[in-house]
Amino acid sequence: MTGARIPAVVVADIRKNYGELKAVDGVSFTVAEGEFFGILGPNGAGKTTTLEIVEGLRKADAGHVTLLGEEPWPRNPKLLPKIGVQLQASSFFEKLTAREQLQTFGSLYGVSRQTADDMLELVGLTDKADVQENKLSGGQRQRLSIACALVHDPDIVFLDEPTAALDPQARRNLWDVLRAIQARGKTIVYTTHYLDEAEILCDRVAIMDRGRILAMDAPATLVRGLNAPTHVVLQKGVLTREAARDITGVEDAQEDEVSLTISTRKPAPVLSALADRGTLDGLQVRTATLEDVFLDLTGREYRA
C-alpha cells in the first residue's frame, strides 16, 4: 500500500437501541495500525455492544464502521481472515485438548496444524497442549481463548474483557501475552473495566459511560489534563503539619493517625526539599489515575 495508511478501525457515530435503552449512543473513534486501544467503563456502559458492532456481529441502528477499509456488516468473508475476535473463555469444542482446539479453529481459516503449537507457545500453554479444555484453569482457558483468536494471524485483534474474573497473578501473565501480541505489530482493540490495567497497557483509551464516549486520549494525557494534585505521603512524626505547609509548592498538608499527606502540583521541588531535610521516611507518591479522570468526568465513583 502506498501513500497514507488506512486506519485499522474507523467508527463513525454508531448507535444501537434496545427498546428504550440507548446501549450505544453516537460513538466514534479511529484506531491506527499497530495501536493498543482500550475501551473502558463500568458494566453496562455499552462497551461490549460497541465491540460487537465493530466486529460485524451486530448491525448498528445508525452510523458506519470500516475495518482496514472494509465494511464488517453484513458478514464480509473477505475481511474475516484479517480480524481475530476473542470470545468467552468457554467457547470451545467439547472434549478437545488445547492443541486440538487451536488446530480445529485454525483449519476454519486454512491454517497449518503447526501454527497451533506456535500459538500455545505464545500464550505459555505448551505444557498444557494435551490437556482437555475443561481441565484448564480460568486463566489458562482465557489464554487459550486468546490464542484461538490469533491462530490465523489476523491484523486486528478484538478482546472483550480478557482479564475479567482472573486472579492478580493470571492477570499479569495475560498482560505479557497482550504485550507480545502488540510487539508482533497487531492492532489491538480491547475492553476492560480495570482502569489501572488500561493505564499500563493502552496507547490510547476511550472512557465510556451510558453509551457515550466521555474522553479519549493517551492515559497519561488524560491524567495530566486533570491537573489534579500529586499526593506525597510521609510517615507521621517526621515533619509537622506546619513545617510541611511552609515548603514552597505545597498546597495543603493533612495528618491522620499514621501519615502526613502533602498535596502539590509541583512534586519535583517539594520532594527535593524533603530530601534536603532528610525527612523521607515512609515516602509514597500517589499521582492521579484514570480513576480520578473517571470521577472528574462523571462526578461519581468508578463502579467496576
Added chain:
Amino acid sequence: MTAFKSLSSAMVKGFLRDKMTLFFVFLFPLMFLVVFGLLFSDAGSDKTKIAAVGEGPVLSALEQTGALELEKYGDEATARQKVNDGDLPAAVVVNGDRVDVTFAASDQVAAGTVLGIVSGVVDKINLGEAQVTPRFTLEAKPVEDASLKPIQYLTPGILSWAISISGVFGAALTMVSWRKKQVLRRIRLAPVSATTVLSSRVLVSVGTAVAQGVVFVAVAMLPMFGLKLTGQWYLALPLLVLGTTAFFAIGMLVGAFCKTEEAASGAANIIILPMAFLSGTFFPVENAPGWLQVVSNVFPLRHMNDGMLDVLVRGKGVEALLLPSAVLIGFTLVVGFLAARLFRWED
C-alpha cells in the same frame, strides 16, 4: 486439512470422548434390545396342558399330536378337581373304551381346542378299527408366514429408534451448546460457510447411525438372540442415511427453539418417546386401534421402521424402500426448511 475434515474429526473426537453420549447412543438402546430379546425369546404358542387319567391308544395318540401336554393323574376325582379349581382347562379320562372329557366352561377357546383334538383322535382310531377307505384325504404342509419372531421384529425397530435418538439429540444438543458457548459465533467469524459446518455435522450423525446399525445387528445375530437377516439387507443402508437426515432436521428444529441443553433434552424426549411407541418400536403397531395406526403415519420413525422390517427381515427388495424413502426425504426437506428459517446464531 480442510475445514470440513477437521470439523468432522473434532466432532467425532468429542463424541467418542463423551461417555454419556456413547451410553445413550449405543448401550441404552442395546439394553432394550437385550431385555426384550430375552423376555420374548421362547414366545410362540405354548402347548395346552390337560389332565389325563388311564391309558391306551387314545392317550398315546393325543400325546403325538404335539398340541397337547398330558398331565397324568391316578384317579378321576383328582383330575376333575384340577379342572374345577381352574388349574387346567380340561381333563380326559379313559376307562376301557370309554373316553370322558370334562372341560372348564370359562375358557371357550381352550375347550374348543381340546375337544376338537380329542374328538379328532377318537374318530381316527375308530376309522382305523372300522377298516373303511376314507373318501376325503387331508393334506397339510407348513409355510413361512409373515408374522415374525420377536427378535426379528425388535431389531429393526430398536435400531430405528436408536437412530432417531442420536439424530435428534445430536443435532439439538450440538446446536444449543454451540450457541450457548459461542462456538457458533466463532464459526460465524471465520471464513467458512454454514453449509460446510452443517454437512460435516450431518456426516458425523450418518456415521454414528451406520455404527449403530452394525453393532445392533451384530448383537442381535448372536446365537442367544438368533436374528436372521434376509435377502437384500444392505438396502437398510439408504434408510439409515435418510432416517438420520430426517431426525437431524427435527433436532435442528428443537435446537432452534431451546435455549439450554436441559430444555433441548426435554423437548427431544417429548418428541421421541411417544413417536417410538406409536411407530411400533417395541410392539407391532398393527395391534393398536385403527385410528392410532393412522396417527402413527405422521411419524418418520413409523416409515423408517416399516422400511427396515421389510428389507432386514421380511426379505423384500428395493420396491419396499420407495414409500419410506419418499416420506423421509419429504420430512427432511420440510422440517429442515423450517429449522433453517428459525435458526439463530445467538440468543
